[in-house]
Structures are given as structure tokens and as C-alpha cells.
Amino acid sequence: MKWRWWAVLGWVTAVGLAAEELEPEAATGFEARGQAQGAEYMAATANPLATRAAAEILAKGGSAVDAAIAAQMVLTLTEPQSSGIGGGLFMLLWDAKAEQVLSLDGREVAPAKASPELFLDEKGQPLSWVESVVGGRAVGVPGAVAALYEAHLGYGKLPWSSLFDEAITLAEQGFEVSPRLAGLLAREFNPGLKRPGVAHDYFAPNGQWLRAGDTLTNSALALSLKRIAAQGPKGFYQGELAQQMVTAVQQDPDRPGLLTLEDLASYRPQWRQPLCSAYRRHQVCGMAPPSSGGVAIAQILTLLEPHDLSGISPTSADFTHLFSQASRIAYADRNRYAADPDFIPVPVRQMLDRDYLKGRGSALTAARDGGTALPGQFQQQRAPDSTEELSSTTHLVMADKAGNVVSLTSSIEMGFGSTVMVGGFLLNNQLTDFARDPGPANAPLANRVEAGKRPRSSMSPTLVLNPAGEPWLAIGSPGGSRIIGYVSQALVALMDFQLSPAEALALPRISHRNDYLMLESERTDPALPKAMEAMGYEVRQGALNSGIQLLMRTEQGWVGAADPRREGTAAGG
Template identity: 50%
Template structure:
């Protein structure tokens, strides 16, 4: 059942699922219940924080770009000044990010895009998630009957999904672009040809040699490790191959990426990879489609919070957390207290329990979205939370089928950009190639993703299939969670999102609470110390005053671990006469505008 929300002066193309009155199955906290089983997760963070320092709020009167690199933000801002739309600026910003921040995103990966068209009061989303090649199957990552470890699986061709970000951006540009397609490529082409200084973060990640493939596979090895040494911070790096490809795409359109010489080069790189050759085909590339999907939204206090539908689990999980937390007086609670961390962690545990059981590509599995976001179901979930103890029971949403829960490792090597243009249009876009430097395979100056390892490598648990198993043409589950918030007058209030792998869900939800409940400005919200729970253990951000809560939280029964939590949030809050923007101090982001 679909229902659109029509409010005076507001006709949004999104599905307000929380207003549906549907039957569902719940388990009362007084009844026997299924345990919320802790799930093993990768614990090592490949990008350590360089030291958390607060940043200052940025204000501009007309338009703004908040992105993960100075060169990318400035390039997007110049597009806005030239009369470009939010989606025009997003295209330029992404093309530059793929050049100067290649470890995190690029045209060899995928993205989820929320777009707000102010004059039509229209919210649209574009799903540019990668897909598995048609020849891939549930046992793609099984070797002689044994499931490969994640570290074995991500390197090389087997993990490469069909890239989707360019197709999604091209589709969005057809609908919402102001400037000619070719004009949006000049900034990245110029930087690639003239060179740019390697950032400290890129140099540090190269020095760590986290990605095995990058040090073993050509041509990436020679590009990032000339003469066997990692590129140093400040070195001027040119990428003529990337510039040449962008010139072809600018002149010929997105087909120059998905067909012809570039497509043949991608297929050859994957199928003939020296490590884990894969099955990507020319047909897989030529037939890739981005999907325009309805956003999912719930009411929260006087606001409406909207995000991506599946295959994003991030949108559902963030909305579930907020729907659960809406039943508690957060505005009266103290940030950075044990009680607040406990409450937030319990909401996160419940959301992750549902995520790991039910969320996958909706074209392959019935995802009970309406049940998961139903207001009564979220109230029942909130009732499971004790103010003193950890939660030990969970319910079952409407439409759920018995499937096995299984994790999929997602690393924080992603990027997010938030944009508002001079007409009030906005983009919230999270983009990724998954692991740091993706699969390690490089083609025409860009890296190919390893997003197929976002599937569960194990397709079955006992007699039950895992919803997020590999299947040909399927999109892997993602935690990316671009979000927009609308105020009581149904006007755009907040554009936000973050990298961070599966921790994205926690990062974004905490920032929403900070702005909407604690009335912090967006920079104060992004400066907050991080804490996360993924239904595994409670992580407190190292180097912050949260570690003072470790003893109290341990006494409550938590497995508490202190570690770097490398969010990379970028946010813009729309005020009456200006825009306020923020970049996460944990990374190299910048807010540009005019």
C-alpha cells in the first residue's frame, strides 16, 4: 500500500510509512522473546583519527557545499556561483572527490542521493548502488567449499560490483540540472591535468598499507607507490588517464563510461585480475540502471525525517532509532551522560537487530519496510528498553519472513556531501567504493569498488537463507544514510549524512538528536564525542570525555571498548535568512559557499 503525504503548501513524493495502520506481530517484554544475539564485527579501524579538534560554524546567505576535501567543496561552490543547481554542484564535487580522495569514493563506486526541489516541494531519491554481475551467485566467495575471509575476498576482481554513481548522477542531472553536462567536468579535468597536493589523510592511509591489493595490483601499485614508496603528503599528483576519460564522458555522455573502451577496460581488469578474477561483463555494464525511489519518512516531534529506502539499511535504521527515541524525553536529558549513552545504545541495538535480519535488495527479498517503521511497532520496541538494564528481547515486524541474521563488514572509507543551492534546492549524497582504495583495481585513473563484500559472504545459516546474500543483478545492503529533515511548516531544515561503514547509522542519529532535541547548531552537533552500538559492543570515542563513563556503563553490563570513531559528517541547516554549515573535525572536510 502506498500513501503520499499532502499537506497545505506541500506535496512531497515520499511515503510516510509511520502513518500506516497495519497489523503486525510484536513480542511483549513480558513474553518469551527471541534474544538479540551479538554479532561479530570487524573491529580494526583503517583510518585513525589525527586528534579531535572542534571546528567553527560556517555561515553563508545564499548557497553552500559541505564536502570531504577543500578542493571538492570549492569546486562545487564555483558551480553554484555560476548558476548551477544543487545536483550540478554534486556532480562536480563527486568528480573532484574521486580524484583527490580516491580512497573513499569515485566513479568506480556507487551512491545514494536525496534531492529536494524547492519550487515543487518535491523530495526524490536516486539509488546508484552497485549491482552484482549476472553470473554471480550465493557462493561467490566460497573457495573449495570454504567461505573466504573478508580480507581474502575484497582484493581483486571478485568483489567488484557494477558501478552506479555516474548513472545516478546523470539521471538526476536530466531532471534537475541547470548547467550543461560538459561544463560540470572542467574543474576535475583541470585538477587532474595540472596536479594537486596529496592530502595528509590520503598519505597516511597509503603509508598504513591497509589495502593489500593496492600494493600488488598494477597500475594502482605504480600510481600510489612509485618506486615502491607511498605517496607523501604535499606531493603534487597528476592523473592524465582520469582527465582523458572525463573528457570523453563530458563530450559523449555517460555511455562513454558504461560502453566502449572504458567498459572493455573494466571488464578486462576484473576478469583477468591477478587476484580473485571476477565475472563482470560488458552486458552487466551496458544494462545497469539507477532507480528513482520514494524516500521513507517518519514524524519526529514537530519534524519529519526522511531517508533512503532499501537496499539502504541506513535510512530504515536511522528512522527506527529516531522513532524509538521519540518515546523518551531527550530534551531533558544531559548529553554525554551514562543514561543518555545507554538509551541511545539500546535504540541502536534494536535497529541493528532488525537490520541484520530483514534488510536487503527489495527486488530479491520482501523487506517489511512498513512494518519496521510502523508507529505502533516502534512504540513496542521502545517499551523493550529498560532505563536501568540492557535489552534482551526483540519483536517481529509486519511482513517479516524467517531469515537468518548475518553481518556484512562495511568500512568507513566512504564520503558524504551536503549541498543547498541559491534556489533552495538540496542534495544529500553518500558515496563510496567501500574499502579504503576499493578492490585495488585501477582503470583509466579511477579505482573499482569492492562493494560485493557488503553482501553476507555466508549465504545460509543452518536451514535459513540470509536475506543479504549474493545473487546476480542484486544490490548489496548498505548502511549509507543520507538524510533530510523538514520542520513543522514542511520546509527543509537539515541536510546531513556521514561515512563510517555500519557506524554511519549511529553517527547520523546522534547528530539528529543533538540538533533536534538538544538545540545545538550543526557544528556543535558534529563536534560531539561519538559513541556507537551495532548490537555487538559499546564503542566510546578515544581521546574524549566519554571515556569517563566507561566504568558506569560496564557496570550496566556493556562490553565497553575505547577506540577511534572516524565519522565524516557534513551538514547544512537552513535558517530563515542564511545557511549554517558544518564539517566533521575528524576528517579534512570544508564548507564553501557564498
């Protein structure tokens, strides 16, 4: 029996369009969670079991890439709502031997049969949000396995197959369901899980959602991981597992998708030039398009740089105003111009031109909110696109004994992805990061669906180099399109306000995406919303569930820390 879309209309009405604010708080402490010191190596991930697996790899002499692979395999099991082998990733890597920053694009791509009309109905109108995100139509070609293998070829130290051992053992013997996973299930965060099928049966055995503390095994995932461990990417992109994915996507009972065996077999990750820009005395390096994160963060920091922030409080109305005005300008440019550079010219150099940003920076000196910012006028004129990105993602950071550092953001898009589950893992719904409405034929959107194209992202894995050109900080966060603000705010807190990692992660979050000012309800000073409203801001308050993981180099070695809002931990040695 087909799942009825009208069965979730009440759910859609209840949450409205602010999908990025759906995730519940899972942790209540205001201090950094799991802060750790390590003289030689450090790992921080969104789940204690993944952190443990990574730290064990690093203790054995494994590389930062090795540890990231081990952690991602465990996260596929223990944090299935956020990331996994059915999704994609972006990685920043410091190569200690070559003394350079590298970036690897493991983003999903649209199937070869996809067209700009992918999310239009029979009348040419965009499908509703819920009709788009659930089911096979939203599934892009997963990139995580291929990207991790590519990174391991150049920067792995331990055998590929050995990096799966902990995840396989946990899948076979069981792990304890976390409060966050149980909370998302109890809230029925993704309506697709209510559909009869593999995912529902896995997360609701005996018809009841899993609860915190339950022991959960996943024999199907154990078999998939054994296949990939033994065969490498071929075990995922070809053969039995690939056929299972294609069948599940094409035969989805509600929204059949376009994924084919040829799409899987032809997937390739891409090494891209990292985007590095100066801020104060540091070099801040991030992902270039198709992620909008590196460009937008660089714009925000450049806009803030002329201002002396040392004399104001990071929780004050003055800083909130400066940060919000810089953010609205960055998001205006992002929404119009960011897209897959293999399909659309992205004017990165113009967007980061210091004279251009100096001219736009006059908005920061005004005493009032400037309203909705217009994008810069570059040669490539396009219509604006404010496509939403949902907040279920993960971030991890690793530093090894040889001095290599990894900052990696990974995602399956919305919590629990498309809810299409095969081989013990969930497939992504990243195609919804494209614009559902491609725009008019004479002015199509830059981020429209096209065959083989990567959807725009806000994922922002970041590495910061000190004045000597050495890695000082690795950082990133989940949070959908708000990731840019989360990471930017933390960078300013660490570099300008010189807060400790614990203090920076505990700061009340600020978010402005050129729409309205969002303040974190549980941490914000009650006087701040009134002060901002007096300056002309539309102010909203709610949960801003950043999930930052970071590591910082000190004279004693490494400090690692995880965001108190989620379940992450750090471990070093």
C-alpha cells in the same frame, strides 16, 4: 608474479575483524571544520578542493545537482580511497519547484553471472575477509556515473560537460596529497595496494608511498573524465573505458571477477520512494532499502521519541544508555530483514509500525543493558546476517540559489576499493556488502549474492523538513555500518539538545550495533566507560571516524559544517 595472500596474514591478524576501526585520525581539532555561512547557497564536502569546485558551480547559478556532480568528480581524484566514478551512491534531493523529496538509488549491482556461492571456496566454505575484498571478484557494476547523469537530466542547470572542468584541470596540473590520503597509504590500510600493478605504481611512485604535500597528477583520469564529459554515460558504460574495466576485472591475477560489457551497458539507476517519518515536529527523510539507513534511523528516533531528553546531557550515561538500547533494536531488525527490495520483500511498514516499536521500547526503560536484541517476528522469517560494511565512504551536501537541496553519500566500499585501477580511478569492492556465506538452502540470507541484485548498505543521506514542510537540514556521513549511529546521534543533538552544528559534530561518538558499546576514545569523558560497565555493558573504546557533512537553514540563509575528524570544509555565498 602473483601477489601472495600469505604476505598479508600478519596485517589481517593485527587488525582483527574490527575493520570499521582501521582508519586513522587525520584531524585533531574538536571544533567543526570549515564552518561557513551563506545567504543563498552552500556546499560541504570531504575535501577542500571538492568544496571549492562545488561552490564555484553554485556561484555561477548552477543547481545543487550540478554542484554535487562537480564535487564527486574532484573527489574521485583527491579522495580516491573513499569514493569515485568506480563506485556507487545514494542521493536525497529536495525539489524546490515541486516541493517534494526524491531519492535516487545509484547502488552497484552484482554481475549477471554472480551466484550466492560467489565468495565460497572449493569446499563450500566462505573465503577469508581479505581474500574477498581485494581483486576483481568483489567488483560490482558501478552506478555513480549513471545516477549523476540521471539526476542531471531532471535537475541540472549548467551543461553536463562543464561540470568536469575543475576535476580535469586538477588531474592534469596536479593537486596536493592530503594528510589523510598519505596516512592511509603509510599504514598500508588496504593490502591490495601492495600487489604489483597500476594502483601500486600510482600510489607508490618510485616504490615509496605518496606523502602529504606531494603533488600528484592523474592524466589517465583526465582522459576518462573528458570522455564522460563529452559522451555522457556511454563514455563510461560502453566503448574503450568499459572494455578496460572488464579486462581488468576478469584478468585480475588473484581473484578474477565476473563483470562483463553487458553488465555495464545494462546498468540503470532507480528512483525510489523516500522514507519519511515524523520525529518531534520534524519530518526526517532517508533512503529506503536496499539501504538500511533510512529504516534504522527512523526506528532509533521513534524509540527515543517518548523520552524527554531535554533534561539530560548528550554526553551522559543516561543518554548513552537510551541511545544504545534503541540502536541495538534497530540493528537487530536491520541484520535480519534489510536487503534489495527488488529481490526480497522487506517489511518496512512493520518495522516502522509505532505500536510495534512502542512494545519494543520497554527495553529503553530498564536500568541495564539488555544484551543482544532479537529481531522482530514478522511474516518474512530469515536468518540474521551481520555482514560488515567498511568505513571508506564520503558524504556531501549542496543547497542552491533556487532552494534545491542535495544530500549524497558515495562509496567504493573499503578504503581504495578492490585496488583494481583502470582509467585513473579505482573500482569498488561493494560485492562484499553481500553476505559471504549465503546461509543454508532451506533458509538463505536476505542479503545473499544474486545476479543483478544490489547489496545492502548503511549509507544514510538524510533530509529533515521543518514543521512548515521546508528543508531545514541535510546531513550524512561515511563510516560503514556505523553510519546509522553517527547520523542518528547528530540528528538528536540538533533536534533535541538544540546544539549548534559545530557542537553536534564535536560530540563524542557513540556506537552500538547490537554487539557491544563502542565509545570514541579521544573525546569521551573517562568516567563514562565505568558508568556503562556498571550497567552491564561490554564497553570498548577506539577511533570512531565519522565524517559528517551538514547544512542547516537559518534566518540568515545557510550554515554549513564538516566533521573535525576528517578533512572536509564548507563554503557558501
